[in-house]
Each structure stands twice: as C-alpha cells, then as structure tokens.
Amino acid sequence: MPDVAQPSGxxxxxxxxxxxxxxxAGIYxxxxxxxxxxxxVAVDLIDRLPTPFGLVRHGIAPDxxxxxxxxxxxxxxxxxxxVRFVGNVEVGLDLSIAExxxxxxxxxxxxxxxxxxALGVPGEELPGSLAATDVVAWYCGHPDADRARVEEAVARARDVVVVGVGNVALDVARVLVRSPAELDPTEMPQHVLDALAAAPVERVTVLGRRGPAQATFTTQELRELGHLADATVLVDPADLTDPGDDALAAGDRHVARNLAVLHEYAAHTAExxxxxxxxxxxxxxVRLLGTDRVTGVEVERTTVDADGRATGTGELDVVPADLVVRSVGYRGHPLPGLPLDGGTVPHRAGRVLREGEISPGEYVAxxxxxxxxxxxxxxKHDARETVASLLADAATERLHTGGDPDDLxxxxxxxxxxPVLLADWRAIDAAEVALGATRGRDRTTLHERAALLAAVRAAAVPGVALDRGTADSTP
Structure with a gap:
C-alpha cells in the first residue's frame, strides 16, 4: 500500500x-x-512497537x-x-485518541x-518475585523487557516456584529447564540463551490452588513436558485421588486427557x-518468605468444593524458592481517553460504551x-463480530465520516x-534473518528498540550494514 492510506483511482x-x-486481534x-x-476501506494498523504480530512474536514461547x-x-x-502497517506509534503518547x-x-x-x-500475598514485592509477563517478555526479546531484573533473578534460580496451571505457567517452567541444545535453534536473543544455559535450575515446582481437573493448560502443552531432554516431570499420586476429578473426567474429554497424562507422570521418579x-x-x-529477597513460599493445602472453589485447610508447608514467577492471568491497562471496566473496555457487540451509551465510531476487539x-x-471470530458492527454502522450512516484530510x-x-511502515518492517525482518544466519539459526530476535530502528536506517542507506554489537549487545 502507498504511504498515504488512500487507494488510487x-x-x-x-x-x-x-x-x-x-x-x-488487530490483524484479524x-x-x-x-x-x-x-x-x-483504507485501514491503518497501528502498533506502539516497530514490529507487528503482538503475542505471536512476544508471547508464544520461542521453542x-x-x-x-x-x-x-x-x-x-x-x-x-x-492495509497499511504503522508501527512505532503509541496512541496516547505520539498522538491522543481525539487526534x-x-x-x-x-x-x-x-x-x-x-x-x-498480582497474587495479593505478603512478600510479593521481594526481589526474586516476578510476573510471568516479565519472564516471557525477556525470553521472547520484547523491547520493553526488564533484562537486568530478570537475568539477576534467573542467575540465582536453583529452586523455582511457578504459581499457576495455565499454558503460560508451563511455558515458563519448560523454558527454564530446557537444555542449551534444545533452545539453541530458537529465535531467542543470544543473551537470553546464554543466561538460560548458565542458570543453576535444579527444581521447578508448579503450584495449582485447585485440583488437576480444574487446571487450564492444554493436553498438548502438558504432554510436551514429558519430552524434555534433560528434565523429569513428577506428580504426587495423592493429588490424583479425588473422586470428583473422575466425575469431571467422565463428562469432559479435555479433563480426561489431562488426567491420563498426569497419571503417567505420577509413575516417574527423580533421577x-x-x-x-x-x-x-x-x-x-499464602506468603512469600525472605528478608532481602525471596527464599521460599509458604503453601496451604486446599480442598475443592462442588462448585470448583478452593478452600484452605490450614495445613501449611514451605517450598524453597530462589525465584517465584506468578502466572495467574493477564489484565488490560487503560489507554488515555478510553474507558476501562475491570480490565476490559465496556462494549456492546464490539461497539465501545461510554457512560453506558454507544460511542459512534469506536470499537473494540x-x-x-x-x-x-x-x-x-x-x-478471528471476535474480530468479525466487531467488524460486522462497524460495517453495519457505516451502512446506516451512524459514523461521522469526513475527518481531517491530512494523512496520518x-x-x-x-x-x-x-512511524515504521511495511517496507521498514521488511528491513527489520531481513536483519533478524541475517543475524540468525550468522549463528546457524533461521532468525534471531532483535530485542532493543534502537537495534530495530537501526535496521530500518541501514536498509535506507545502501552499503550500510547493521552493527551486530547493537543488534545483540552482551555486557
């Protein structure tokens, strides 16, 4: 598409x-x-990062x-x-919603x-306590990752506790115990590979507050743990004896498959x-222990009632931990000038609601x-619902068309x-492929915004090569 988002003719x-x-969601x-x-239509696809793809690039584990x-x-x-990609533009900073x-x-x-x-427990603020979002951003090479904080924690992590039993929790556990040979072919920045290879991880305990039948990880993700080259997966057989789990499994194939895999793991022994x-x-x-940094997690045994709610029994024990990673869900943040209610934008079939009324021309997906x-x-289905609402509004002239004739x-x-346009993104893409080739990989992620923009500038000036030191600096 040309730089001006207006079809010719x-x-x-x-x-x-x-x-x-x-x-x-945006691409769909x-x-x-x-x-x-x-x-x-003429669509401007805007992102605050110089790169597209969102969680496909910065959320799905590189392995x-x-x-x-x-x-x-x-x-x-x-x-x-x-469609025109317009990256490196932050709405609310580079321009307001009104603009x-x-x-x-x-x-x-x-x-x-x-x-x-957050977990909402005492000690959560201690050094060595991280959100899964921090760890995932780091190993995926997100430009906003707090590299120093995560790498300091990983370097000490002999005993790790991951709180949560969704796919992201299993991703974190799996990545931390993968062997260097398993991770080397991935797109991870070199400093991430180096830190993981040097990490002293010996034990990772994944905590679920409810029973195995209520875990939200997929069977595919669960099975993958059983194929790790240099790690063993263990489950206490006592966690698999609740008759209520068998009843749930009888009516839910997903639960039945998960329980079957967990029973396999219950037969494993440490090596x-x-x-x-x-x-x-x-x-x-119930509490993260430690004075200057995390040293352990105090854990309470629970039971699960007929409605799937976890209730504490008062039975406590301590799991040693040098690193605690909470993976108990994501939450939306407000965009300046956009209403937010409980982590989501209030809407009706994708139409944004302001003070309970539909705001013409504003949608969410x-x-x-x-x-x-x-x-x-x-x-994809979610986006189609929203776009159907938008097109219906356009057909009935509910949108205030006209706007500023100046190009965005x-x-x-x-x-x-x-702004980073599609040709600029192609330059970044090519630079990542070239960087990966120097290390025998398909690609290596450029993790710093400066390196991403340097790839754009290098492509704009023939004969100027991307500085490999800038692309993946290691102190």
Missing part, C-alpha cells in the same frame, strides 16, 4: 479505519475489513516454532493493498491485555543429576474486549514521530 472515498494494536480485524467488498510460524499467515494481511479520530472515520482498539495480575519439574495441586501460596481468554484463533503518517512525521 477515482472511485468512492474509502472508509478510513484505524486499528490500534497489530497483534492477532484488518483482514475482515479488507476482505469484504461492500464498502471500500514453539510451529506455533510462532502463524505470523507467516498473518503477514498476508499486512501485504493487502487496503487520531480526526484522521479516521472509525477506530478499533485491539491493544490486548499485557498487564499481569540423579536431572532437573525436576514437579506439578503440585491443591496448593495455595481481542483481549481488551473480552478478557484474556481463548487461543489465537478465537480472535505525514502528520506524525511532522510532529517528530518515526
């Missing part, structure tokens, strides 16, 4: 739509808009290479003539739910010299619409912003 003026967030919304033929390949499918939408709306007829907010949920991943259920953290639920593909990208550049 003498046809009718296109409906100008800005999609805020270039993760799966752009796809739904671009694929229909009833209304001519899940097939899952991360989804970006190749998502890229088809970026290549569509009706953005002057350039477009409608805005679809799809910026996700990147915040973490000398091999790290251990212990899946522990009916275990609720993805996690910031429905909360952090579902898999990547769930966003030119306006951003005039105020000193550095």
């Amino acid at each position: 003498t046809g009718p003026r296109p409906l100008r739509v800005a999609v805020v967030g270039a993760g799966p 919304a752009a796809e739904a808009l671009a694929a229909q033929d009833d209304v001519p 899940h290479r097939k899952m991360r390949a989804l970006r190749e499918t998502l890229h088809h939408t970026l290549d569509h003539e009706r 953005l709306r002057r350039h477009v007829d409608a805005v679809v907010y799809t910026y996700g739910a990147a915040g973490d949920r 000398p010299g091999r790290p251990v991943v212990r899946l522990r259920f009916h275990a609720r953290p 993805g996690w910031i619409k429905r909360g952090p639920t579902g898999v990547v593909g769930t966003n 990208v030119r306006a951003l550049q005039a105020r000193g912003a550095q």
Whole structure:
C-alpha cells in the first residue's frame, strides 16, 4: 500500500479505519475489513512497537516454532493493498485518541491485555518475585523487557516456584529447564540463551490452588513436558485421588486427557543429576518468605468444593524458592481517553460504551474486549463480530465520516514521530534473518528498540550494514 492510506483511482472515498494494536486481534480485524467488498476501506494498523504480530512474536514461547510460524499467515494481511502497517506509534503518547479520530472515520482498539495480575500475598514485592509477563517478555526479546531484573533473578534460580496451571505457567517452567541444545535453534536473543544455559535450575515446582481437573493448560502443552531432554516431570499420586476429578473426567474429554497424562507422570521418579519439574495441586501460596529477597513460599493445602472453589485447610508447608514467577492471568491497562471496566473496555457487540451509551465510531476487539481468554484463533471470530458492527454502522450512516484530510503518517512525521511502515518492517525482518544466519539459526530476535530502528536506517542507506554489537549487545 502507498504511504498515504488512500487507494488510487477515482472511485468512492474509502472508509478510513484505524486499528490500534497489530497483534492477532488487530490483524484479524484488518483482514475482515479488507476482505469484504461492500464498502471500500483504507485501514491503518497501528502498533506502539516497530514490529507487528503482538503475542505471536512476544508471547508464544520461542521453542514453539510451529506455533510462532502463524505470523507467516498473518503477514498476508499486512501485504493487502487496503492495509497499511504503522508501527512505532503509541496512541496516547505520539498522538491522543481525539487526534487520531480526526484522521479516521472509525477506530478499533485491539491493544490486548499485557498487564499481569498480582497474587495479593505478603512478600510479593521481594526481589526474586516476578510476573510471568516479565519472564516471557525477556525470553521472547520484547523491547520493553526488564533484562537486568530478570537475568539477576534467573542467575540465582536453583529452586523455582511457578504459581499457576495455565499454558503460560508451563511455558515458563519448560523454558527454564530446557537444555542449551534444545533452545539453541530458537529465535531467542543470544543473551537470553546464554543466561538460560548458565542458570543453576535444579527444581521447578508448579503450584495449582485447585485440583488437576480444574487446571487450564492444554493436553498438548502438558504432554510436551514429558519430552524434555534433560528434565523429569513428577506428580504426587495423592493429588490424583479425588473422586470428583473422575466425575469431571467422565463428562469432559479435555479433563480426561489431562488426567491420563498426569497419571503417567505420577509413575516417574527423580533421577540423579536431572532437573525436576514437579506439578503440585491443591496448593495455595499464602506468603512469600525472605528478608532481602525471596527464599521460599509458604503453601496451604486446599480442598475443592462442588462448585470448583478452593478452600484452605490450614495445613501449611514451605517450598524453597530462589525465584517465584506468578502466572495467574493477564489484565488490560487503560489507554488515555478510553474507558476501562475491570480490565476490559465496556462494549456492546464490539461497539465501545461510554457512560453506558454507544460511542459512534469506536470499537473494540481481542483481549481488551473480552478478557484474556481463548487461543489465537478465537480472535478471528471476535474480530468479525466487531467488524460486522462497524460495517453495519457505516451502512446506516451512524459514523461521522469526513475527518481531517491530512494523512496520518505525514502528520506524525511532522510532529517528530518515526512511524515504521511495511517496507521498514521488511528491513527489520531481513536483519533478524541475517543475524540468525550468522549463528546457524533461521532468525534471531532483535530485542532493543534502537537495534530495530537501526535496521530500518541501514536498509535506507545502501552499503550500510547493521552493527551486530547493537543488534545483540552482551555486557
């Protein structure tokens, strides 16, 4: 698409739509808009990062290479003539919502739910206590990752406790005990690979406050733990004796499959010299122990009632921990000027509600619409619902079309912003592939914003090579 998001020709003026967030939800919304033929559209797909794909790039664990390949499918939408990628632009900082709306007829907010949920227990603020979002951002090479804080914690982590029994919790546990040979082919930045190779991890305990039948991880993710090259997965057989779990399994194939895998793990025994991943259920953290940093987690035994609620029994014990990672859910953050209620934007069929009333021209999709639920593909149906509402409003002239005739990208550049367009993203993509090739990999993630933008500048000046030191500096 040309730099101006207006199709050439003498046809009718296109409906100008800005999609805020270039993760799966945003790309699926752009796809739904671009694929229909009833209304001519011009879509600006805006992201605060210089790179697209959101959690596909910065959330799916790098050792899940097939899952991360989804970006190749998502890229088809970026290549569509009706869609323009506008990265490195933060709505609320580089321009306000009000300013953005002057350039477009409608805005679809799809910026996700990147915040973490706290445990709400004493000691959670101690050094060595991290959110899974921090760890995932680090090993995925997110530009905003707190590298120093995470690497300091990982370097001490002989005993690790991961709180939560969803897929992200298992991702963190798995990555921490993967062997260097297993991780070396991945896209992880070199400093991440080096830190993980040097980490002294011997034991990872994954805590679930309810029983195994209530765990939310997928069977595929659970099975993957059993194929680790240098680690053993353990489950206490006593955690698998609740008759209520058998009743749930009888009516739910997913639960039945999970329990079958867990029974396999219950037959495992620890092996000398091999790290251990212990899946522990009916275990609720009540306090993080330590003075200057985390040294352990006080855990209370629980029971689960008929409604699936966990109740403490008063039976306590302590799990040693040099690192505690909480993985108990994501939460949406407010965008300046956008209403938020309990971590999501209030809406009706994707139409944003302000003080209970529909706000014309404002829509929402993805996690910031429905909360952090579902898999990547769930966003496609979700986005289609929202786009259907938007197109219905356009057909009934509920949108206040017209807007500022100035082009959005030119306006951003005039105020000193550095929008990254599709050609610029291609330069970043090529630089990552080239960097990976120097290490025998398909790709290595550029993890610093400065390195990402340097790749853009290098491509703009023939003969200028990307500084490999900048691309992956290691102190």
